[in-house]
Amino acid sequence: MGPRIRSRKNAIIQLNLMVVGMTGLGKTSFIRTFCETLVTRKIEQKQIPALQGPVGKTIDSYSMTFDIEEEGEKIALTIVDTPGLTDDFNLDKQLYEVLHYLEYQFDITLAEESKVKRNPKALDNQIHACLYFIDPSKKGLTLSDIRVLKKLTTRVNVIPVVAKADQLTISQRNSIKKAIFHDIFEQHKIRIYGFPEDDSDPSSTSAAAKDESDSDDDLVGRPRTSGTDATRPRTSGTDATRPRTSGTDYTNADADSDDEDAASDMDDITVLRKIMPFSVISYEEDPEGLPVEIVDPATGERLKGRQYPWGIVDVLDPNHCDFATLRGVLLTTHRKIFKDITFEKYYEQYRTEKLLARKASRLMREDVKKKILDDLRDL
Numbered sequence: 260m261g262p263r264i265r266s267r268k269n270a271i272i273q274l275n276l277m278v279v280g281m282t283g284l285g286k287t288s289f290i291r292t293f294c295e296t297l298v299t300r301k302i303e304q305k306q307i308p309a310l311q312g313p314v315g316k317t318i319d320s321y322s323m324t325f326d327i328e329e330e331g332e333k334i335a336l337t338i339v340d341t342p343g344l345t346d347d348f349n350l351d352k353q354l355y356e357v358l359h360y361l362e363y364q365f366d367i368t369l370a371e372e373s374k375v376k377r378n379p380k381a382l383d384n385q386i387h388a389c390l391y392f393i394d395p396s397k398k399g400l401t402l403s404d405i406r407v408l409k410k411l412t413t414r415v416n417v418i419p420v421v422a423k424a425d426q427l428t429i430s431q432r433n434s435i436k437k438a439i440f441h442d443i444f445e446q447h448k449i450r451i452y453g454f455p456e457d458d459s460d461p462s463s464t465s466a467a468a469k470d471e472s473d474s475d476d477d478l479v480g481r482p483r484t485s486g487t488d489a490t491r492p493r494t495s496g497t498d499a500t501r502p503r504t505s506g507t508d509y510t511n512a513d514a515d516s517d518d519e520d521a522a523s524d525m526d527d528i529t530v531l532r533k534i535m536p537f538s539v540i541s542y543e544e545d546p547e548g549l550p551v552e553i554v555d556p557a558t559g560e561r562l563k564g565r566q567y568p569w570g571i572v573d574v575l576d577p578n579h580c581d582f583a584t585l586r587g588v589l590l591t592t593h594r595k596i597f598k599d600i601t602f603e604k605y606y607e608q609y610r611t612e613k614l615l616a617r618k619a620s621r622l623m624r625e626d627v628k629k630k631i632l633d634d635l636r637d638l
């Protein structure tokens with residue numbers, strides 16, 4: 260194995276996720292549950308204030324970074340929690356703040372790329388995927404959800420999730436998923452992750468991943484890995500999404516042809532579309548904010564979940580919700596595509612807009628200058 264491959268294998272992959280949604284839908288609780296499933300390389304990193312004590316209302320956005328290991332790969336995972344949105348006159352301002360955060364990360368990349376001497380160790384701050392929490396008590400998307408989703412999808416890969424799915428019966432869950440799918444895809448044609456603008460274009464989410472040619476781990480997020488490696492979607496099945504720690508060498512896993520990759524990506528995206536929006540449940544906390552101890556009476560195993568008079572919810576059980584599938588999609592199967600699309604589509608679009616705006620303002624200034632000179636001449 261050459262030194263280059265070795266360095267790729269040991270490289271730390273950056274992955275940045277964000278949660279957004281109306282207030283009280285369980286965003287912070289989801290992050291806490293998600294963090295409990297991580298295999299952290301530095302345990303003390305779990306001592307993050309936001310993860311301690313009883314869960315409370317999020318007032319300001321904050322982020323936390325973990326060095327984790329997932330399927331043998333080292334990932335620097337950053338999760339950004341945002342204050343809950345409110346369905347009132349404040350919504351536009353709150354949404355502006357979220358968009359500003361996303362754009363600011365693009366500005367950092369833009370500034371780095373404009374340098375004559377770039378920092379090869381510059382971090383990739385861009386948000387690669389944003390989970391949008393949807394109220395399970397509604398019959399589908401609200402007008403505010405639609406407004407927020409339309410804006411968010413101009414800047415980031417958005418993955419809709421139905422919050423607090425333990426509050427839904429199976430038939431309610433199926434019908435809310437169907438209604439949300441209809442609202443997003445058919446009614447409003449909102450371009451969430453996995454839904455191409457033109458549905459006859461099979462490649463809109465996979466092409467970006469397919470065309471790249473180097474590592475996805477460095478250099479202000481410019482993805483350079485072939486779309487054929489570990490991060491190419493391999494499955495959306497439930498087992499694959501359970502935390503696994505085998506040290507598979509993905510750097511050698513790209514023997515397939517590009518066509519096969521594209522076909523496989525499409526298969527997985529088709530499967531993903533059938534699951535989306537993901538239903539999630541977070542574990543129950545005691546008054547100190549610690550996970551309630553729950554023991555599965557059938558197996559005697561301890562699990563993270565919620566206990567009801569009629570039974571137990573295991574957040575990682577695919578029969579109970581899609582938490583484990585979503586976890587696998589984020590950390591493993593679709594991670595590379597999220598990163599590629601973020602850079603190839605969202606960043607490039609932002610960059611183009613910025614450059615056009617600069618050019619326009621320059622032209623405008625020239626115009627104004629010329630007019631002033633003309634006016635002076637006429638005096």
Ligand SMILES: Nc1nc2c(ncn2[C@@H]2O[C@H](COP(=O)(O)OP(=O)(O)OP(=O)(O)O)[C@@H](O)[C@H]2O)c(=O)[nH]1
Pocket residue numbers: 280281282283284285286287288289314315316317318341342343344422423424425426539540541542544
């Ligand atoms: N039944 C149920 N309750 C949940 C679930 N997740 C969170 N909760 C509860 O919902 C309440 C709000 O949870 P948070 O995690 O603070 O919600 P949030 O979206 O971060 O709230 P904001 O900070 O206001 O945006 C808490 O009482 C949680 O215990 C869930 O999956 N099921």
